[in-house]
Amino acid sequence: MTIDAHYPDRSVAHRISVVVLTHNRAKEVMHTLSRLLALPEQPELFVADNASTDGTVELIKAGLRGVRVVRCPSNLGAAGRNLAVACVSTDYVAFCDDDMWWEAGSLARAVHVLDTSPGVAVLSARVLVGESLELDETCIRMRNSPLESRDLPGPPLTGYIAGACVFRTDVFRAVGGYEPRLFIGGEEELVALDLLASGRTIVYLDSVVVHHHPSRTRDSRLRRRMLARNAAWISWLRLPLHDACCATGRAFALLWREGTFARDALAMIGALPWALARRRVVPRSVLAMRRQVHAAEQRQKEVDRRAAS
Template identity: 45%
Template sequence: MAIHDPVSSDVVASPRVTVVVATRNRGADLARSLSCHEGPVIVIDNGSTDGSPDVVREGFPHVRLVEAGRNLGAQARNVGVRLATTPYVAFADDDSWWARGALERAADVLDTHPRLAVLAARVLVGAEQTIDPVCAAMAASPLTTEPDLPGPSVLGFLACGAVVRRSAYMAAGGFDDVIFFYGEEERLALDLAAAGWGLAYVNDIVAHHLPSGVRDPRRRQILAARNTVLTALLRRPWPVVARAVLASACSGPVGRRGLGQAIALVPRALARRRRVPLRVEAARRSLDRHDPDGTGTS
């Protein structure tokens, strides 16, 4: 793993928040989004072959670049969080960025609410700036708004629209190599809640997402099916696991392929299985009833 430290800085940085960006083979998107970030910024390159590291080195010398040398998936963010020296870390994808002033506001909210581990922001998508459906679901969360939290309680989030308390994230182990990528947020959310941390949606803090054209929708559907099963296996009761398996098996070729990939990872998942406390499972079940399509984020 190669780390390239910045040689200069022309960005006024918040002393409380570091932006961590994980990227792979999206150099054009990265060139656009990095110019929008308020620093400090750490980019973790997941083994790109399209010259993405050169984009960072040549165009953004103030950005700290880590070349992982291989695809770490969502775990790349763990590398960035470990390197960050600020109390809070904001995640961004290579095709997303935070609105001006949003991170200072997020830091103020986190300072004011010491039990808050994840601040889930409003994500506006595309040139039309429409609210992401996941954020709309979080805003309508059936979980109570706890008196020591700044908004509706949630048990999931969009990583590209989340600011985390670094100490809580590190204590929970960050993202894992079972889920790897896509839908990786739910397992972490469950673990943070199990440890007593709060997660809340804060509507007035905004991130922007201009979805990359370099995407494979079918692959993402397969990953969603796979990771729904694996997340249940990692943290939830056996009847929930059985329902997830059945739903995947009955959802056509994409679901069955995702289930096949999940089966290959069962030994690894079982080795790390740890059921969440009853209070967290009860909250998760209330979201299941509210969110029958299973986005896991409301």
């Protein structure tokens, strides 16, 4: 599918929107938006602003026409995307974060694939990192998915990358978007489990590309703790008891190493009544897919370990 880099592709005009999530990264989001505004597909652009206090909203409104800002009442984390999607009127919605942007032609390819593959609910893109364009490690695992393709446009997955994916808009709304309590960090796992449980399909597509230049303002230690906490909560929400106990143990171990056990472990356990009240274990077929993917990843790790020794 050839896309002219200078003119909009009329076949996808008004078919797809882009939602950009941001919080206090005015410089990064302005750069991302300038990239998105230059796309040949000319998608509708929405910024889900998580109550920024650095002038982000004012800067966008003053300098960038054609970008709609959805102001969240507070920092909602990943759930800020839900408010933006509520304003979307196109068939499809693509997501990226404020330090990521879609490559020219990729959104048109995504529209074509989703139009011709009605069984696919979500496309997870190939993510190229930094100036070196190194393939994101998560995408390597996705590309090598052991799940049977069944004539799908790409390898089927049990998850996706929240900041580099394209959804059918009605599917995103039907699944309920992102759970506010998870905030940020692996929030897409709960959505993916619910999608798979409803019989929908997630696919990795190598020809749909997102560029990622990781922001220097990231708090890596906080993100590790939130990833571990959310993995435990999601396990209690959707996975068997054994999985939930293992995820909780791993979270405790990480919090102990990080030196925040007394504070964070108590808060994590305090949310168990909330999680248990909403507990709905996914079907065995979904659990089997997860086991198959996990086993393939473990085998690959062993191969890599032996190659490095």
